[in-house]
Amino acid sequence: MSLTKKMLVPTGANANVLIRLVVGAVFLNEGVLKFLYPIAQASGRFAKIGIPYPDFFGPFVATVETVCGLMVILGLLTRPAAIALFIDISVAIFSTKIPVLLGHGFLGFSLMKLDHYGFLSMVHEARTDFAMWFGLLFLLVTGPGRCSADALSART
Numbered sequence: 001m002s003l004t005k006k007m008l009v010p011t012g013a014n015a016n017v018l019i020r021l022v023v024g025a026v027f028l029n030e031g032v033l034k035f036l037y038p039i040a041q042a043s044g045r046f047a048k049i050g051i052p053y054p055d056f057f058g059p060f061v062a063t064v065e066t067v068c069g070l071m072v073i074l075g076l077l078t079r080p081a082a083i084a085l086f087i088d089i090s091v092a093i094f095s096t097k098i099p100v101l102l103g104h105g106f107l108g109f110s111l112m113k114l115d116h117y118g119f120l121s122m123v124h125e126a127r128t129d130f131a132m133w134f135g136l137l138f139l140l141v142t143g144p145g146r147c148s149a150d151a152l153s154a155r156t
Contacts, residue, residue: 016145023135024072027085031065049095050109075148086136097126
């Protein structure tokens with residue numbers, strides 16, 4: 001079986017739907033917020049952070065988070081959607097949490113204003129990011145589970 005075919009074959013337990021619902025809902029919500037409040041959540045925030053081409057990447061990231069979040073909830077092309085979101089959250093961690101860890105800007109990414117910096121502050125600020133990162137990793141390893149659109153399409 002080819003790697004591409006294997007990525008689309010659902011595996012995992014029925015309870016995988018719980019991880020899909022939580023992870024997908026968080027990304028869906030964040031994507032919608034980026035569309036509703038682009039200055040605070042997308043292009044404006046990206047410009048402050050130091051993300052290049054914020055007027056392009058703001059709507060792009062909003063689209064990825066909205067579409068792929070919904071796909072994860074439905075269990076539709078779950079692994080490809082999880083890969084896109086895994087890249088998304090990894091960039092978020094790299095661009096916003098590494099400066100907090102170091103206590104200064106990093107590779108052009110600016111440092112957010114906090115009371116404290118260092119490892120514990122970074123872990124505190126990244127707790128949701130890490131939860132999403134590991135939830136996506138879980139879905140990449142186990143698949144969407146039996147209660148998914150992927151499982152329905154595999155049965156037919």
